[in-house]
Amino acid sequence: MAGEPLGYEHNDGGINNQKLALLGLFATANKFDSGSERRVYLPNIYNKDQHDKKSSFEDFAEIFWLDIFLEFAKRWNIEIVDRPTVFSGDRIKRNGWNYFGIGACHLGDLVEHNRDGINYDIASDLFRSLIPRVKSSRIFQMICDKVFYVNEINTAVQLRIEEDWHIHSNQHLKVVISHEEDYLLSAEQIIKKVASTLPDSGNKIYVSCDERYILMPKWTIRENVKKETDFDIVFKSDLINVGDFDAIRQVDASLIDFEVAKIADRFVGMTRSTFSNLVCFERHVCQYKKTRGDYVYNKVGPLLGRRTDLGTKDDPRVAAV
Incomplete structure (x- = not known):
């Protein structure tokens, strides 16, 4: 008799934590030899409001184009089955956090031990097949047109300046990181590093953040950045009307920023962020090029560090040069 299928109800982290948990689920199923054991059910996607x-x-x-993802599962001989109606009462099991750890470790081991075979791995195929529906939307097309054609922007920067990041940095990172690291910087401090390292950015940069949760108005942030660096920063809400922006689900807003960052010639993020790390990994495996346009700002010093880890290390001292 076949055992229970693998799966979890949902992951209650941000969308990139959810993507890593999904990778962990499929990487686990792929380790079984028996077809009857290679059965999984898909989680729901958590549209997370920080408040x-x-x-x-x-x-x-x-959230994602299901037919494309089902073809991925078929290629790997993994069967997608119906979701159960009852889930574990344990938060770690119910929310797939064990699978999150497996997914993160899978990427690290892949880059460390099988970098030459990275394009053929289940992780690479999974992320190529996990295509957000919002990527086909008129809003996404409009944002990309204005970023890359109208404004000719070549650099996207993640600003991790939201309320939850300040809480996480002060309550967790400050406790567990014993060395000096620039993980809690203001927008102007981040862009100053960009200006010093990448002076050919054209004085205009696309910035990604959860705009609904930043601690000061975006126009104040923009003025501070302009005053300190002479760079203009562009948020996605600058490129569409207020009604359209307000109507975007938070998970879709995050996916828009993620997909724009993948397209940009250069991306600047940080090693402590799953958003930044997966952007770096997917830029490599989804575009089939050995990009060297990935940078981190949490390395100590006035300049950005250039990533060499394909987004698989959380310590900037080993992830970037």
Whole structure:
């Protein structure tokens, strides 16, 4: 008799934590030899509101193109089955956090021990097949047109300046990181590093952040950056009307920033962020090129560090040069 299928109800982290948990699930199933054991059910996707007032659970097929993902599973001889109606009461099991750890370790081991075979790995195929539906939307097309054609922007920068990052940095990172590291910088401090390292950025940069949760108005941030660096920063909400921006689900807003960062010639992020790390990895495996346009700002000093780890290390001292 076949055992229970593998899976979890949902992961209650941000969308990139959810993507890593999904990788862990499929990497686990792929280790079984028996076809009857290679069965999984897909999680719901968590549309996370940091204040937890508008959080919601979305069907997988509402966020990602299901037919493309089913073809991926078929290629790897992994069967997608119906979701159960009852889940474990344990948060770690119910929310797939064990699978998150497996997914993160899988990427690290892949880059460390099988870098030459990276394009043929299940992780690379999974991320190529996990295509957000919002990527086909008029709003995404409009943002990309204005970023890359109208404004001719070549650099995207993640600004990790939201309320939850300040809390995480002060309550967790400050405790566990014993060495000096620039993981909690203001927007102007981050862009100053960009200006010093990449002076040919054209004085205009696309910035990604969860705009609904930043601690000061974006126009104040923009003025501070302009004053300190003479660079203009562009948020996605600058490129579409207010009604369209307000209507975007938070998970889709994050996916838009992620996909724009993948397209940009250069991306600047940080090693402590799953957003930055997966952008770096997917830029490599989804574009089939050995990009050297990935940088981190949390390496100590006035300049950015250039990533060499394909987004698999959390310590900037070993992830970048």
